[in-house]
Amino acid sequence: MYAFIAKRMVATIPVMGVVALFVFLMLRLSPGDPAAVIAGDYASPADIIRIRAQLGLDEPIVVQFGTWIWSLARGDLGISIFSNLPVSKLIAQRVEPTLMLATTTLLFAIVVAVPMGVIAAWKAGTWIDRAIMIFAVAGFSIPVFVLGYMLIFQFSLALKWLPVQGYTSPFVDFGKFARHIILPTVTLSVIYIALIARITRASVMEVLDEDYIRTARAKGQTERKVLVAHALRNAAVPIITVIGLGVALLIGGVVITESVYNIPGLGRLVVDAILKRDYPIIQGLILVFSFVYVLINLVIDIIYTLVDPRIRY
Amino acid sequence: MSVLYDRVVDSSLRGRFAELRRNVLQRYPTMTIGGVLLILMIAAAIFAPLLFTVDPIKLDPVVRLRAPSEAYWFGTDMFGRDIYSRTIYGTRISLFVGLVAAALSVAIGLVVGMIAGYVRILDSVVMRVMDGVMAIPGILLAIALISLSGASLATVTVAITIPEIPRVVRLVRSIVLSVREEPYVEAAIAAGTRLPMILVRHVLPNTIPPLIVQATYVCASAMLTEAILGFLGAGTPPEIPSWGNIMAEGRTYFQLAPWIIFFPGIALALTVLGVNVLGDGLRDTLDPRIAKKM
Numbered sequence: 001m002y003a004f005i006a007k008r009m010v011a012t013i014p015v016m017g018v019v020a021l022f023v024f025l026m027l028r029l030s031p032g033d034p035a036a037v038i039a040g041d042y043a044s045p046a047d048i049i050r051i052r053a054q055l056g057l058d059e060p061i062v063v064q065f066g067t068w069i070w071s072l073a074r075g076d077l078g079i080s081i082f083s084n085l086p087v088s089k090l091i092a093q094r095v096e097p098t099l100m101l102a103t104t105t106l107l108f109a110i111v112v113a114v115p116m117g118v119i120a121a122w123k124a125g126t127w128i129d130r131a132i133m134i135f136a137v138a139g140f141s142i143p144v145f146v147l148g149y150m151l152i153f154q155f156s157l158a159l160k161w162l163p164v165q166g167y168t169s170p171f172v173d174f175g176k177f178a179r180h181i182i183l184p185t186v187t188l189s190v191i192y193i194a195l196i197a198r199i200t201r202a203s204v205m206e207v208l209d210e211d212y213i214r215t216a217r218a219k220g221q222t223e224r225k226v227l228v229a230h231a232l233r234n235a236a237v238p239i240i241t242v243i244g245l246g247v248a249l250l251i252g253g254v255v256i257t258e259s260v261y262n263i264p265g266l267g268r269l270v271v272d273a274i275l276k277r278d279y280p281i282i283q284g285l286i287l288v289f290s291f292v293y294v295l296i297n298l299v300i301d302i303i304y305t306l307v308d309p310r311i312r313y
Numbered sequence: 314m315s316v317l318y319d320r321v322v323d324s325s326l327r328g329r330f331a332e333l334r335r336n337v338l339q340r341y342p343t344m345t346i347g348g349v350l351l352i353l354m355i356a357a358a359i360f361a362p363l364l365f366t367v368d369p370i371k372l373d374p375v376v377r378l379r380a381p382s383e384a385y386w387f388g389t390d391m392f393g394r395d396i397y398s399r400t401i402y403g404t405r406i407s408l409f410v411g412l413v414a415a416a417l418s419v420a421i422g423l424v425v426g427m428i429a430g431y432v433r434i435l436d437s438v439v440m441r442v443m444d445g446v447m448a449i450p451g452i453l454l455a456i457a458l459i460s461l462s463g464a465s466l467a468t469v470t471v472a473i474t475i476p477e478i479p480r481v482v483r484l485v486r487s488i489v490l491s492v493r494e495e496p497y498v499e500a501a502i503a504a505g506t507r508l509p510m511i512l513v514r515h516v517l518p519n520t521i522p523p524l525i526v527q528a529t530y531v532c533a534s535a536m537l538t539e540a541i542l543g544f545l546g547a548g549t550p551p552e553i554p555s556w557g558n559i560m561a562e563g564r565t566y567f568q569l570a571p572w573i574i575f576f577p578g579i580a581l582a583l584t585v586l587g588v589n590v591l592g593d594g595l596r597d598t599l600d601p602r603i604a605k606k607m
Contacts, residue, residue, distance in 0.1 A: 018445025023457070030461040137593065141586035143537055145544055145560070146578030153571055164568075252452040256541055270453065274460055274547050282457050290448040 008301055012294050019290045020072065023283050024065055027055075039081075051081060055280075077284035082276045087284035090269060097167050098254055098265035100177075104185040105250060109192040110243065116193070117200020117239075118227055124205055132197060139194025144253050148187040148260035155183060165262035184261045188253045192246050199242040203235035210234070236307045244300035251289050344594025350587025354580075358404040367395050369402040369554045381572055388572040390562060399554040400577045406466070406555035407536050407584060413470050414535035415528040418477040423520065425478070426485025427512060430493070440486070443479035451476030451534075452541060459547045466549050473538045477531045484527055485520050492519050522599035529592030533585045540581050556581045 035052035036043070043051075051057075055078075056064050071078070077087035120132040156164040163180055170177040207213065208231055216226045258267030266285060273281035372392045381388040387396035429439040446454075458472035492498060498515050506514075542548035543557015544564075551558050556577040563573025 014441050015444045015448055018442050019448055022445060022449065026457060027461060030458075137589055138586060141533070141589050142582045143540055143578060143585075145541070146574065146582060149567060149571070149574050149578070152567075157568060248447075248450055251450040252541075255452060256544070259545060270456065271545050274456055274545060277460055279457075279460060282453070282460060286449055286453050286457060289450050289453060293448050293450070 004305070005302055008298060012298055015294055016291060019287065019294075020069065021065075023286055024068060027279065027283070028057075028061060028064075054079060054081070072287070077287065078280040080273075080278050080281050082273075082278045087280050090281065091266065091284060091288060094264060094266050094269045096169060096265075097263045098258070098267060100170065100181065101184055101188065101257065101263065101265065102250060102254060104181055105188045105192065106243075108185050109189040109196060112189070113193040113196035114200050114232070114239065117197040118204050118232055120197065120201040121204035121208060121231075122223075122227060124201075129201075132201070136194040136198045139190045142190065144187060144191065144256045145260050147190060148183070148257060151183050151187055152260070165260075167261070167263040167265075180261075184257050184263060187260070188250065188257045191249055191253065195246050195249065196239065196242060200235070200239050203238045204231050207231045207235045233307075237304060240300055240303060240307065244297045247293055247296050251293065341594055341598060343590050344598065347587045347589070347591030347594055350583060351591055354404055354584045354587065355408060357401055358408050361401045361405065367398050369394065369398040370552065371395075387576040388570065390559070390570070390573050391566055396559070396573060396576055399559050400556070400580050403554045403556040403559060403577055404580065404584070406549055406553060407539060407581065409466070410470050410473060410539040411532040411536040411584075411588070414474045414477060415532035417470075417474045418481050418531050419524050419528050421474075422478050422481025423485055423524065426482040426520075427489055427516065429482060430486040430489025430516075431508070431512070436486075439482070443482050446476065447479045449476070452538060455538060455542060456545070456547050459542065464547060464550055466553070469539065469542060469549055473535045473542070477535065481524070481527055481531070484523060488520050488523065489516055492516050526592055526596045526599060529588050529595060533588040533592070536581065536585055536588070 035048050035055065035057055039048045039051050056067055059067075075088055077091070079085070080087055080090055083090070116132050120129045123129045152164055155161050162183055167180055168176040204227075212234075213226060213230055216230045217223075221230070254265070255267035255270055257263070258265045259271050262268075266288075269281060270285055272278075273285075372394060373389070374392065387400060389395055390399075425439060429436050454476045455469075455472040458475065459468055462468045462472075492515065495515075498511060501511050501515060539548060539555065540557035540560070543555050543559075544561045546561055548557045548561075549555050551562070559577045560574045563570065567574060
C-alpha cells in the first residue's frame with residue numbers, strides 16, 4: 001500500500017515535467033520575439049530589453065530551462081511584468097475566493113449529482129430517468145457564462161433574492177459569504193452535475209444486473225439499502241474517476257464564473273493578465289492549476305484502494 | 314378504415330418520403346433532432362445575407378441599446394448594431410472553429426495515436442507528453458497560446474485544437490492496442506501483409522466509428538471554448554462578429570440590455586446541444602456496446 005502510494009507519487013513527476021517543458025517552450029517557440037510580444041504594441045525598445053533580461057531570454061535555452069526549473073523548485077514563479085510583484089505573491093492573495101468557490105461547487109455537485117444518477121439508474125426507462133438525462137445533455141451544452149447571466153437576471157435583478165455580484169470572505173461575514181456564493185456555485189455546478197450524474201447512472205445500471213443485487217433483494221433487504229450499500233458502493237470507482245477528471249472542467253469554469261460574478265479570485269487574475277498581456281502570471285497560473293489537477297488525481301488513485309478493497313497495486 | 318386505406322394506396326413518391334421520414338424519426342430520434350438543429354445552423358451560416366439581416370458591423374448611434382422589437386428582432390447594442398444580424402453572422406465563426414478543430418484534432422490524434430499504439434519505443438514517451446498536455450486546463454492553455462501569438466481566427470482555432478488532441482490520441486491508441494491482438498490481424502501478419510497495409514486495412518476502419526463520435530464532442534467543446542475566449546477578451550478580433558465577442562461587449566450593459574448576451578447565448582447553447590445530441594445518437598447507432606453502458 002505505501003509502496004503503491006510512493007510509486008504513484010513518483011509517477012506524477014514526469015507529468016509535471018512535461019507541463020513545465022510545455023509552458024517553457026510555448027514562450028520560446030512562439031513566432032516572433034517573445035519579449036516584444038509580451039511587451040505589447042506600444043513598448044519602447046528599452047522596455048523590450050528590460051523584459052528580455054527579466055525573463056532571462058538572452059541566455060542559451062538550456063541554461064534558461066535550468067535556471068527556470070531551479071527557481072520553480074524554490075517556489076519562485078517569476079515577476080509580474082505589469083505590477084512588478086512576484087507572481088507567487090499575487091496568486092497567494094487571490095487564492096481564497098477560488099478555493100471557496102471550488103469547494104462549495106464540488107460538494108454541491110456531488111450531493112446533487114450522485115443521488116440523481118442513482119435514481120435515474122433505478123428508474124431506468126421511465127420519465128424520471130429521461131428527464132434527468134435530458135438535464136444532463138442540456139447541462140453539457142449551456143455555456144457557463146450564459147447560465148450565470150440568466151441566473152443573475154432572474155434571482156438578483158428580477159426577484160432581488162440574492163446580491164448581483166461580488167464576494168465576501170467567510171472569515172469576515174459568513175452570512176454575506178453564503179448569499180454571495182449561492183449563484184456562482186449553482187452556475188459552476190451544472191456542467192459538473194451533468195457529468196457526474198451521467199456516469200453514476202451508467203455505472204449503477206451496470207451493477208444492478210449483478211447477482212449479488214438479486215441476492216440482496218431476495219433476502220428482503222430494503223430497496224434503499226440495496227441501492228446505496230450494494231449498488232452504489234460497487235459502482236463507486238468510475239464515479240470517483242470522473243469526479244477527478246471533472247476537476248479540469250471545474251478549473252476552466254472557475255475562470256469564467258469569477259468574471260461573470262466579479263469574484264476577485266485566480267480566474268480574475270488570469271483575465272486581467274490577458275488584457276495586460278502579463279505572460280508570467282498566465283504561465284504561473286497554468287503551472288499551479290496543472291499541479292492541483294495532478295495532485296487531485298493522485299489523491300483519487302489512493303482513494304480507490306480505500307473504496308474498493310479488490311483493487312490492489 | 315381510412316388509415317388503412319392511406320397506408321395501402323399512398324405509394325407515391327411523396328408518400329414514400331413521408332414513410333421514410335417517420336422511420337428515421339422513430340429509429341434515430343436523438344440523431345434526427347441533433348442533425349436537424351445542426352443543419353439549420355449551417356444553413357444560417359451559409360445564407361446569412363439572405364436571412365433578412367443588415368450589415369452586422371454597421372454603426373447607427375441613433376438606435377443604441379434598443380430592446381427587441383419588430384424592426385430589431387433581437388434588439389441593438391451600444392453602437393446601434395443589429396443583434397439579430399450579428400448573431401446570424403456569428404454562426405459562421407462558431408461553426409468554422411468547431412468543425413475545423415474537430416477535423417484537425419481527429420487527424421492529428423489519429424496519426425499520433427497509431428504511432429503510439431504500434432511503435433513500442435515511442436509509446437510511453439508519447440503518452441507521458443499527452444498526460445502532461447491533459448493536465449493543463451484547456452482554456453488556460455488556449456489563452457496562453459493566444460496571448461503569445463496574437464488573436465486571429467487561425468491562432469484561435471489552433472489554440473482550441475491543441476488541448477483536444479490528447480483525448481483523441483488516447484482513444485486511437487486504445488483501439489490500436491486491442492485490434493492488433495485480434496486473430497484477423499495475426500492472420501494478416503502471417504499472410505505476409507506489410508505494416509502500412511495492416512494499418513490502413515484493419516486498424517483504420519476500426520477507429521472510424523468511435524472517432525466520428527469523438528469528433529462531435531470535440532466540435533461541441535471547441536465551440537464552447539471559442540465563445541469563452543471571445544467572452545474573456547482573448548478570442549477573434551472584435552471586427553468579426555462572433556457569439557463570444559458579442560456577449561463580451563454586452564457585459565457592461567447587462568443590466569440595461571440583457572438581450573445582447575441572451576440571444577447569442579441561446580444560439581450557442583442550441584448549436585452545442587444539437588451537436589452533443591447528434592453525437593449521442595451516433596454513438597448509440599455506431600457502437601451499441603458502449604451505448605448500452607452509457
